[in-house]
Amino acid sequence: MHQDITILIGGAAGQGIQTIGALLAKVCHNAGLFIFSVDDFESRIRGGHSFHLLRISETPLSAPCFEPDILVAIDTKTYEYHKNTLSSHGIVLYNSNDSKKAESNIYNIPLELLAQQAGGKIASNTIAAGAVLAILGAAFKDIEQVLKEQFVKKGKSVLDLNLKAGKSGYDIGRKIDSSFCFDFTLVKHENMVMTGAKAAALGALAADCRFFPFYPMSPGTSIISNIVKYSDQLPIIIEQAEDEIAAVNMAVGASFAGVRSMTSTSGGGFCLMTEGLGLAGMSETPLVIINAQRPGPATGLATRTAQADLLFAINASQDEFPRFVFAPGGVIETFDAVKKAFYLSEKYQVPSIILMDQFLADSAKTESGVFEIGHEHKSFLEQETKLYQSKDYLRYKIIDTGISPRRVPCGSDALVRASGNEHTQEGLSIEDPENRSVMVEKRFKKLKLMKNEMAQPLVFYDNSSFFLAAWGSTKGSVMEACAKLREQEIDAGCIIFEDIWPLDFNTIKRLLENKKLIMVEGNATCQMGTLITQQTGIQFNESILKYDGRPFYPEYIMKKAKQIMGY
Amino acid sequence: MEKTKFDIDNENQWCPGCGNFSILKSMKNAFITLDLEPRDLLLVSGIGQAGKLPNYLACNMLHGLHGRALALATGAKIANHNINIIVNSGDGDCYGEGGNHFLAAIRRNIDITLLVHNNQIYGLTKGQASPTSALGMKTKNQNHGTISNAFNPIATALALGAGFIGQGFSGNMQQLTHLIVEAINYPGFSMIDIYQPCVSFNKINTHAWYKSRVFDLKDSGHDYSDFKKALQLVHNKNHQIPTGIIYKSPGIPFHERLDVLKNQPLVEYSFNAAQLEKTLGIAQFDKGDNQ
Ligand SMILES: Cc1ncc(C[n+]2csc(CCOP(=O)(O)OP(=O)(O)O)c2C)c(N)n1
Ligand code: SF4
Ligand SMILES: [Mg+2]
Numbered sequence: 001m002h003q004d005i006t007i008l009i010g011g012a013a014g015q016g017i018q019t020i021g022a023l024l025a026k027v028c029h030n031a032g033l034f035i036f037s038v039d040d041f042e043s044r045i046r047g048g049h050s051f052h053l054l055r056i057s058e059t060p061l062s063a064p065c066f067e068p069d070i071l072v073a074i075d076t077k078t079y080e081y082h083k084n085t086l087s088s089h090g091i092v093l094y095n096s097n098d099s100k101k102a103e104s105n106i107y108n109i110p111l112e113l114l115a116q117q118a119g120g121k122i123a124s125n126t127i128a129a130g131a132v133l134a135i136l137g138a139a140f141k142d143i144e145q146v147l148k149e150q151f152v153k154k155g156k157s158v159l160d161l162n163l164k165a166g167k168s169g170y171d172i173g174r175k176i177d178s179s180f181c182f183d184f185t186l187v188k189h190e191n192m193v194m195t196g197a198k199a200a201a202l203g204a205l206a207a208d209c210r211f212f213p214f215y216p217m218s219p220g221t222s223i224i225s226n227i228v229k230y231s232d233q234l235p236i237i238i239e240q241a242e243d244e245i246a247a248v249n250m251a252v253g254a255s256f257a258g259v260r261s262m263t264s265t266s267g268g269g270f271c272l273m274t275e276g277l278g279l280a281g282m283s284e285t286p287l288v289i290i291n292a293q294r295p296g297p298a299t300g301l302a303t304r305t306a307q308a309d310l311l312f313a314i315n316a317s318q319d320e321f322p323r324f325v326f327a328p329g330g331v332i333e334t335f336d337a338v339k340k341a342f343y344l345s346e347k348y349q350v351p352s353i354i355l356m357d358q359f360l361a362d363s364a365k366t367e368s369g370v371f372e373i374g375h376e377h378k379s380f381l382e383q384e385t386k387l388y389q390s391k392d393y394l395r396y397k398i399i400d401t402g403i404s405p406r407r408v409p410c411g412s413d414a415l416v417r418a419s420g421n422e423h424t425q426e427g428l429s430i431e432d433p434e435n436r437s438v439m440v441e442k443r444f445k446k447l448k449l450m451k452n453e454m455a456q457p458l459v460f461y462d463n464s465s466f467f468l469a470a471w472g473s474t475k476g477s478v479m480e481a482c483a484k485l486r487e488q489e490i491d492a493g494c495i496i497f498e499d500i501w502p503l504d505f506n507t508i509k510r511l512l513e514n515k516k517l518i519m520v521e522g523n524a525t526c527q528m529g530t531l532i533t534q535q536t537g538i539q540f541n542e543s544i545l546k547y548d549g550r551p552f553y554p555e556y557i558m559k560k561a562k563q564i565m566g567y
Numbered sequence: 568m569e570k571t572k573f574d575i576d577n578e579n580q581w582c583p584g585c586g587n588f589s590i591l592k593s594m595k596n597a598f599i600t601l602d603l604e605p606r607d608l609l610l611v612s613g614i615g616q617a618g619k620l621p622n623y624l625a626c627n628m629l630h631g632l633h634g635r636a637l638a639l640a641t642g643a644k645i646a647n648h649n650i651n652i653i654v655n656s657g658d659g660d661c662y663g664e665g666g667n668h669f670l671a672a673i674r675r676n677i678d679i680t681l682l683v684h685n686n687q688i689y690g691l692t693k694g695q696a697s698p699t700s701a702l703g704m705k706t707k708n709q710n711h712g713t714i715s716n717a718f719n720p721i722a723t724a725l726a727l728g729a730g731f732i733g734q735g736f737s738g739n740m741q742q743l744t745h746l747i748v749e750a751i752n753y754p755g756f757s758m759i760d761i762y763q764p765c766v767s768f769n770k771i772n773t774h775a776w777y778k779s780r781v782f783d784l785k786d787s788g789h790d791y792s793d794f795k796k797a798l799q800l801v802h803n804k805n806h807q808i809p810t811g812i813i814y815k816s817p818g819i820p821f822h823e824r825l826d827v828l829k830n831q832p833l834v835e836y837s838f839n840a841a842q843l844e845k846t847l848g849i850a851q852f853d854k855g856d857n858q
Contacts, residue, residue: 202847208838211645233846235827235836237645242671246638249631249668253611253642256629257650258834261642279632371847377838408834409609409627409643410650417621419630421614428577428622429630 002058005180006087007132008068010051010078011095013044016125017074021052023129025364026146027138028056029193032186034366036061038359038551043218043302049077056136056182060368062330062476066553069180070135072128074111091178093131095124107176114168123165130166134173137181143170191368196360196473199331199367200290201226203338204262205234208377209288211261212238213250218302219292219358220264244269248276248289255286256418258381258408260342262288267296267309274317277351281321283418284349284396284404284443288341293357295549304549305358307472307522311531313353314501320440322447324352324454325501329475332369333498334360343376344453348446349406355500357522359551360473382407388414394425398438402445447502454499456507461486464493466565467512469540470520471497471528474552478520481557490567497528505535512538518564519543520557571595573605573624580619586737586763586774587616590684591623593740594653597747609650611640613665615657615691616765617684634664637672640679647834648822651751652679659689662698662718669720672756673727678820680750681758683720684737686765687772694768704771720760721813722801725794730818731757732797734810736781737764738774742810749812755820762808777808784811791815 009020018039025035034057041050055065067087073079074095086092086105096108109131115124126147133143143166151159200223204212214224224238231238241247244265251261265273270291280287291313295306313325324344328337334356341352382405393414397404404425409416417427422439424430458475460482470478475496485492495511497503512532517540519529524547529540544560546552573595581587598608610621614633621628627650631639636654644652661669661683672681688706689695695708698718705712724732731753733746743761750757762781764774789811790796797814822828 205843205846210833210836211642213642230846230849234839234842235833237825237827237833239645241638242667245635246641246668246671249635249638250642250645252631253629253639253644254646254833255642256639257609257643257646259646261646275632276635279635283629283631373840373843373847377840408647409629410606410647413606415605415625415627417628417630419628420632421630427628427630429619 003180003182004055004057004065005069005136005182006053006055006065006067007070007072008051008053008082009072009074009128010049010082011074012047013042013050014046015074017050017052020072020125020129020132021054023126023146023150024054024132025193027133027142028136028182029366030146030188031138031142031182031184032188033057033182034059034061034191035193036064036363036365038064038363040550041303049081051078051082058182058186061365063480063554064363064477064551066555070132072132074128089179091176093128095128109169109172115165118164118168119161123161126162126165127169130169131173131176134170135176135178135180138184140167140170142184189368191366193364194331194367195222195362195364196328196331196334196356197222197362198226199334200264200338200354200356200361201230202371203335204288204342205230205236206335206373206376207339207342208260209262209342210236210259211251211254212236212263213241213247213261214238214263215241215244215247215265215269217244217266217269219294219361220266220269220290222361223264223290223292244272245276248273248287249279252276252280252283252285252287256283256409260286260346262290262342264290264292266292266294268299270309270316277323277353278317278319278321279420280351281317281323281443282420284406285418286342286345286349287351288338288345288354289351290338290354290356292361293355295547301549303358305522305551306547306549307355307357307474308524308527308547309355310471310500310523310527313355314531316353321443322348322350322450322502324350324450325355326352327355327472327498327500328360329472329496329498330360331365331367332371333475335371337498339374339376343378344450346380348403348450350446350450355472357473380406384411387412391415395427396423396425396439396442398425398442400445401449402442451502451504454503457511458496458498459493459511460495461493465491465516466493466518466561467515468492468494468518468520468557468561469497469528469532470494471500474520474522477552477554477557480554481561484554485558485561490562490565492561492565503535508532509536509538512536516541518561519545520552522546522552571599573598573626575623575625577622579623581616582767584766585616586686586765587620587684589737589740590682590743590761590763591620593743594682594747595624596740596744597751600744600748601751603651607651609643609652610655611636611643611652612655613657613660615660615689617655617657618660620655634660635668636660637665637668637681641672641675641677644677644679644822645833647832648678648828649832653751654679654681656681656683657690657697658683658685658687658699659697662720670727673724673729675821676730676755676818678755678822680747681756682747683758683760684763685720685760686763686769688765688769690765690768701771719801722798724758725797725801725814728818729758729814730755731815732813733757733759734808734813735759735761736777736808736810737761738778739781739783739810742783746812753815755818780806780808781810782807784809784813
């Protein structure tokens with residue numbers, strides 16, 4: 001079997017847990033290993049309990065693991081909270097000055113003391129990283145290289161301190177016997193370690209997004225932080241709006257004027273954006289919104305994860321209008337979904353919503369998929385060279401597809417009128433009942449074509465007796481759970497929805513008929529299951545639901561699935 | 568009435584005698600004075616009687632939500648700062664529902680012209696109090712009179728550092744036309760609060776009521792570059808209404824604060840696959856970056 005190790009580093013906020021994680025990840029990544037990391041942190045800057053989970057493997061990973069093999073306890077709380085999840089051969093590196101071992105698998109390391117001896121308490125994280133990397137079988141030169149990259153900018157004394165601390169930790173780690181060794185001389189790969197947030201930012205750039213008004217709200221903000229890094233090299237304007245209502249309206253205004261625009265937020269901000277979403281729907285203006293979900297309602301849990309905005313996204317804003325909804329299942333999937341959202345939004349002149357969540361936005365993984373620019377930046381605007389007498393151009397011209405030729409304002413004699421009021425083909429307000437009906441039908445004519453653009457859900461092990469059904473970021477964990485159940489000769493298949501709305505539910509009905517469905521969702525009412533039932537009449541049999549603000553781990557899904565399936 | 572190139576054949580829904588007709592006429596006059604064509608203009612509006620205006624003349628138009636016209640217009644201007652954007656809003660639309668966007672537009676100094684049709688009442692929703700209704704004003708829905716003090720838009724704009732502030736009155740079209748011309752010519756955020764009688768719902772602030780109170784700042788020798796004088800004007804307690812340019816001073820418009828907009832509008836950049844390829848390359852291979 002290939003090596004697959006999980007390390008949990010826990011402590012108080014501000015103790016540099018993520019720094020240790022980043023160091024470990026870098027050294028492993030350089031050696032050609034694959035990683036998947038999850039940050040579990042509280043909505044505070046200091047204190048409390050936070051942890052970083054880092055899974056390392058010789059083969060690609062698409063899910064985290066909750067049972068650490070190495071538990072790095074910077075404080076007592078971490079040990080108390082996580083000792084019961086330790087894997088069967090797991091060991092603990094305990095930050096303690098005590099020389100006596102409490103249990104045979106606990107190794108006390110006085111991190112601060114050793115750091116002080118190396119020259120400064122501040123380097124205690126590097127001691128921990130050095131120790132873990134030694135246990136994992138890295139050579140010191142591998143660590144040295146990453147430390148140099150990391151600290152060279154901070155000057156010689158800081159670098160020397162960290163090199164000394166790294167070595168001190170490394171020497172301790174070398175003395176600890178474990179079976180958690182990797183081959184650090186693997187063939188290097190060209191993959192990158194990336195979060196969903198970064199993939200979303202890059203997807204937007206690849207789709208020619210040029211305007212990104214936003215209002216900060218976790219976890220939607222990390223997408224902005226990622227796009228900001230490239231804004232000096234590309235023509236993109238990122239503007240902090242006065243509120244989410246302004247953000248969405250600014251995006252609609254810019255899009256109307258011919259610039260691809262998007263905004264990202266979380267549920268609370270998305271609530272404020274719903275009227276603007278309707279304006280995009282009514283005025284047939286392209287718009288892309290990312291809702292990185294977190295538990296709610298109201299402020300809920302600011303730094304946690306959830307999948308509870310599915311039905312809201314499909315139905316948000318008053319009355320009815322066509323829209324696209326996507327829920328990408330991973331990092332490369334997010335990149336592709338954002339590109340597709342822009343492309344389809346432009347093509348059909350309807351808004352697109354992308355449902356991410358804190359888990360997807362903030363977790364990092366080694367992504368081996370290829371990030372391609374593709375053709376999604378292609379313009380669907382009518383060329384200005386097509387001439388009209390001023391009154392002949394009809395922004396909302398009735399044609400078979402429902403997709404009227406769209407132009408930008410002030411580019412020609414054709415006057416472009418867009419409106420959130422019900423309007424004539426010209427775009428002027430009108431209350432006439434016949435016109436109203438014709439316009440509602442015009443907008444909905446697009447729906448049939450829109451459905452054809454959507455990918456069917458992914459299906460694995462079609463003939464299985466039980467089917468785990470999931471959507472969005474749960475993809476990786478469900479797929480891994482399914483594969484592991486099958487290794488144990490349990491007949492489980494799975495179906496994963498990523499293109500969410502509008503779907504051709506006739507096909508899905510055929511797919512799901514006579515299957516025992518176990519819905520796996522991060523909400524309390526089984527929203528995707530409800531949607532399936534509503535659209536196909538098919539009832540889901542069982543569900544594995546989680547609404548504690550924490551992501552799904554494969555182990556959890558397996559345990560619950562086995563109970564349901566009677567194993 | 569003589570025909571202009573801005574006239575269109577669309578039934579006007581305002582009440583006969585409404586002050587909005589004079590605002591519309593003054594706008595057309597100003598556009599003609601400025602030698603503008605309908606194709607040059609983008610009119611953005613919110614919801615209310617004022618918000619309907621772009622439907623009544625030849626122009627490009629973005630008719631949005633109640634209160635949100637300034638945010639829409641800001642987005643459109645960022646996308647293409649070469650277009651001439653005018654926002655028509657009401658006192659409720661702009662100072663009530665959209666108050667936050669009013670503050671932000673001034674702070675950004677976004678180069679658009681805001682015309683607020685201030686009838687001190689909610690016209691379209693049939694006569695409720697607006698932010699500019701005087702304290703104690705009785706309406707159908709405020710049957711014992713309003714309980715909040717009136718909002719002072721000019722004082723607020725001054726306090727926030729707006730660079731062009733005008734006070735108009737729909738009953739003085741010549742002055743209003745001139746104000747609109749000046750506002751459009753001003754590089755940066757320009758606003759004109761325009762008193763406009765609502766003949767159907769505001770029985771207090773009538774045409775005659777305004778007429779007996781307005782005076783033209785040109786006649787009183789007001790120096791609109793003097794901030795202190797401007798402040799004194801808006802806090803005058805003698806119940807006269809100064810009209811004209813209240814305050815004007817140069818500032819750097821939003822689009823001139825951004826390097827990417829120095830040479831061309833955002834909309835005119837073409838998709839640069841090569842640069843993006845390079846950027847994506849950097850993005851992908853900054854190894855181990857798990858932020
Ligand atoms: C979100 C929302 N809230 C309320 C309304 C109802 N509404 C329409 S116009 C208006 C007030 C209009 O007053 P004002 O802005 O002063 O414009 P006027 O009609 O007086 O020109 C209101 C409250 C709406 N259209 N949208
Ligand atoms: S209700 Fe008042 S503001 Fe509205 S059109 Fe009639 S007179 Fe004008
Ligand atoms: Mg009003």
